[in-house]
Amino acid sequence: MSVDRTENKNDRKGLAQVGYCLKYLMNFLRPYKGGLVLGLLMVVVANITFAVMPVVEGEMTTQLFSDGEAILKGVEGAHVHFDVIFGIMGTLVIIYIIKTVSQLITAVFLTRVLQQAMCDIRNALQKKIQRLPVRYFDDHAFGDVLSCVTNDVDTLSNALQETLQRVLAAILTFIFVIGMMFYIHTILACIAILIIPLSLIVTRFFVTRSQKLFDTQQETLGELNGTITEMYGGFNEIILYNRQKMALDKFHDVNDRMRKASFRAQFASSLISPCISLITYLIIGSVAVTGCLFVMNGTLLLGNLQAFVRYIWQINDPLSQISQLSSQVQSAFAAMGRIFNLMDEEEEVQNGKVEIRPDKVRGEVTFDHVVFGYDDETLMRDVNFQAKPGKMVAIVGPTGAGKTTLMNLLLRFYDVKGGAIKIDGIDIRDMNREELRQLFSLVLQDTWLFKGSIYDNIHYGRLTARKDEVISAAKMANVHHFIKTLTGGYNFEINEESSNISQGEKQLLTIARAILKDPRIIILDEATSSVDTRLEKMLQDAMHKVMDGRTSFVIAHRLSTVRNADLILVVDHGDIVEQGTHEELLAKKGVYEKLYHSGTSLANHQPVC
Numbered sequence: 035m036s037v038d039r040t041e042n043k044n045d046r047k048g049l050a051q052v053g054y055c056l057k058y059l060m061n062f063l064r065p066y067k068g069g070l071v072l073g074l075l076m077v078v079v080a081n082i083t084f085a086v087m088p089v090v091e092g093e094m095t096t097q098l099f100s101d102g103e104a105i106l107k108g109v110e111g112a113h114v115h116f117d118v119i120f121g122i123m124g125t126l127v128i129i130y131i132i133k134t135v136s137q138l139i140t141a142v143f144l145t146r147v148l149q150q151a152m153c154d155i156r157n158a159l160q161k162k163i164q165r166l167p168v169r170y171f172d173d174h175a176f177g178d179v180l181s182c183v184t185n186d187v188d189t190l191s192n193a194l195q196e197t198l199q200r201v202l203a204a205i206l207t208f209i210f211v212i213g214m215m216f217y218i219h220t221i222l223a224c225i226a227i228l229i230i231p232l233s234l235i236v237t238r239f240f241v242t243r244s245q246k247l248f249d250t251q252q253e254t255l256g257e258l259n260g261t262i263t264e265m266y267g268g269f270n271e272i273i274l275y276n277r278q279k280m281a282l283d284k285f286h287d288v289n290d291r292m293r294k295a296s297f298r299a300q301f302a303s304s305l306i307s308p309c310i311s312l313i314t315y316l317i318i319g320s321v322a323v324t325g326c327l328f329v330m331n332g333t334l335l336l337g338n339l340q341a342f343v344r345y346i347w348q349i350n351d352p353l354s355q356i357s358q359l360s361s362q363v364q365s366a367f368a369a370m371g372r373i374f375n376l377m378d379e380e381e382e383v384q385n386g387k388v389e390i391r392p393d394k395v396r397g398e399v400t401f402d403h404v405v406f407g408y409d410d411e412t413l414m415r416d417v418n419f420q421a422k423p424g425k426m427v428a429i430v431g432p433t434g435a436g437k438t439t440l441m442n443l444l445l446r447f448y449d450v451k452g453g454a455i456k457i458d459g460i461d462i463r464d465m466n467r468e469e470l471r472q473l474f475s476l477v478l479q480d481t482w483l484f485k486g487s488i489y490d491n492i493h494y495g496r497l498t499a500r501k502d503e504v505i506s507a508a509k510m511a512n513v514h515h516f517i518k519t520l521t522g523g524y525n526f527e528i529n530e531e532s533s534n535i536s537q538g539e540k541q542l543l544t545i546a547r548a549i550l551k552d553p554r555i556i557i558l559d560e561a562t563s564s565v566d567t568r569l570e571k572m573l574q575d576a577m578h579k580v581m582d583g584r585t586s587f588v589i590a591h592r593l594s595t596v597r598n599a600d601l602i603l604v605v606d607h608g609d610i611v612e613q614g615t616h617e618e619l620l621a622k623k624g625v626y627e628k629l630y631h632s633g634t635s636l637a638n639h640q641p642v643c
């Protein structure tokens with residue numbers, strides 16, 4: 035893309051923003067310029083025919099009028115010149131055909147070009163989102179980003195599909211029609227074009243008032259959506275606490291405000307069209323009266339007066355749509371702004387100085403005087419530890435202590451602000467991020483499975499894996515027998531919310547996926563209370579198998595896990611306050627000992643001090 039990305043998006047306003055959006059849009063339209071140019075050319079052709087039609091139709095009236103006048107006056111040899119009338123009718127048929135064909139060509143080519151460009155924009159956005167750094171989502175809601183790919187592209191697509199043609203047609207209509215009117219009669223044209231400033235004044239008057247009402251309508255709509263989401267999200271709780279009436283009352287209240295806001299906004303904007311029609315009728319009346327005088331004094335043909343009246347209606351059409359078009363254009367630019375700003379977001383840099391071979395990595399992890407904070411505030415002041423290859427490290431600490439943050443840094447979702455993290459002595463900042471992440475598998479409590487078969491969900495861990503490897507990974511993860519009990523076995527379809535299998539089973543499947551990847555280092559977040567004892571044992575067993583021979587980090591909740599660990603890191607307020615084996619830490623009688631004796635779960639306590 036050749037758009038200048040150096041300027042700050044917040045600095046762009048007004049025309050600069052419009053220019054930026056159009057330039058960016060052109061980059062997506064350029065590959066289809068042939069179809070685009072042809073489509074737009076046909077809009078011009080259709081509008082020329084549209085402007086010529088009234089004059090040709092008027093010629094027929096003029097001819098009939100003069101023939102009729104001659105017959106009535108008893109002029110010798112007077113008759114209706116059917117040859118001329120049929121000639122004009124033939125010309126009109128040709129004009130109608132040209133107009134229809136050009137409109138068809140426009141519809142086919144413009145639709146194809148725009149839909150191809152929209153498809154490219156969606157692909158580009160999807161690619162972009164995958165390259166965004168994790169920190170981008172700290173201050174951008176997922177829903178908002180999702181809305182950019184779906185709603186904003188849709189808004190842009192609809193606006194371009196309808197508005198591009200209509201705006202261009204309106205501009206051309208003004209140019210051609212006004213040109214024709216001045217060509218026919220200057221004074222009458224001056225009266226007729228009064229319709230433009232008068233209509234603009236009326237539109238402006240109503241648009242400025244209705245815009246505020248539309249804003250209120252959109253805000254209330256947002257509130258209504260929020261209420262509905264809340265009601266469905268808490269569906270079970272509402273029933274459990276018997277609060278259906280309360281929820282319904284709340285919904286009725288917002289819905290009623292929505293009704294009032296929508297009525298006011300729609301009413302205000304619906305006044306525009308009748309007011310413009312009134313102006314049009316007044317202008318037509320003035321043109322008709324003045325035009326008759328010109329016809330009587332012979333300076334205007336009757337057919338041309340008829341053409342004038344048609345022209346006024348032709349101008350009226352785009353004028354009465356001006357507010358609708360302008361709001362569509364505005365929302366298209368708003369959508370483009372969001373889309374292209376997202377495309378300009380800084381990407382995560384992938385390049386690394388050191389090439390790593392996953393099969394050669396031993397898996398020694400060192401945190402060397404690591405300093406880190408998500409924002410200006412420092413969370414980790416000086417973190418130091420070393421995980422030996424193939425050993426198990428348990429991380430314990432109260433909620434919000436920084437356990438997940440340690441792992442976020444190891445995976446380079448965020449970069450350290452001081453010190454270094456090393457794998458086999460190599461600073462991870464010198465590694466290519468993709469290659470680095472290739473070394474890890476992640477088993478989290480918030481399991482992620484996608485809509486698809488169980489087989490595909492496990493196979494996702496290593497796409498080159500054979501079927502027998504997938505099955506043996508499932509066996510190692512203790513999930514094979516469970517899969518066999520399902521209808522269709524490995525072909526059983528997991529639904530969109532993965533709600534047709536249990537939480538523990540989901541976690542076993544993610545362990546199978548992690549085993550299939552065969553990583554050097556594994557990060558596990560132990561399941562807490564959401565599973566029963568039998569499943570808990572299966573999970574523990576599966577976790578031990580996946581950890582075997584690999585460097586593993588476990589955010590530990592269970593005493594048994596911690597006891598077995600080769601190294602325990604006690605995290606508090608971001609820093610590692612104690613480290614050692616279970617026995618060493620108990621002997622210290624410090625924070626770990628307090629945590630250990632305070633309950634069964636070693637993570638998610640309240641802060642220690």
Ligand SMILES: Nc1ncnc2c1ncn2[C@@H]1O[C@H](COP(=O)(O)OP(=O)(O)OP(=O)(O)O)[C@@H](O)[C@H]1O
Pocket residue numbers: 172408409413431432433434435436437438439440637638
């Ligand atoms: N993306 C983020 N942006 C800003 N602050 C964050 C972010 N993620 C975590 N934090 C903050 O950093 C601190 C450590 O969070 P972290 O998630 O690492 O704790 P944790 O020990 O894993 O907690 P838990 O056991 O509850 O999951 C917390 O104060 C948290 O609010």
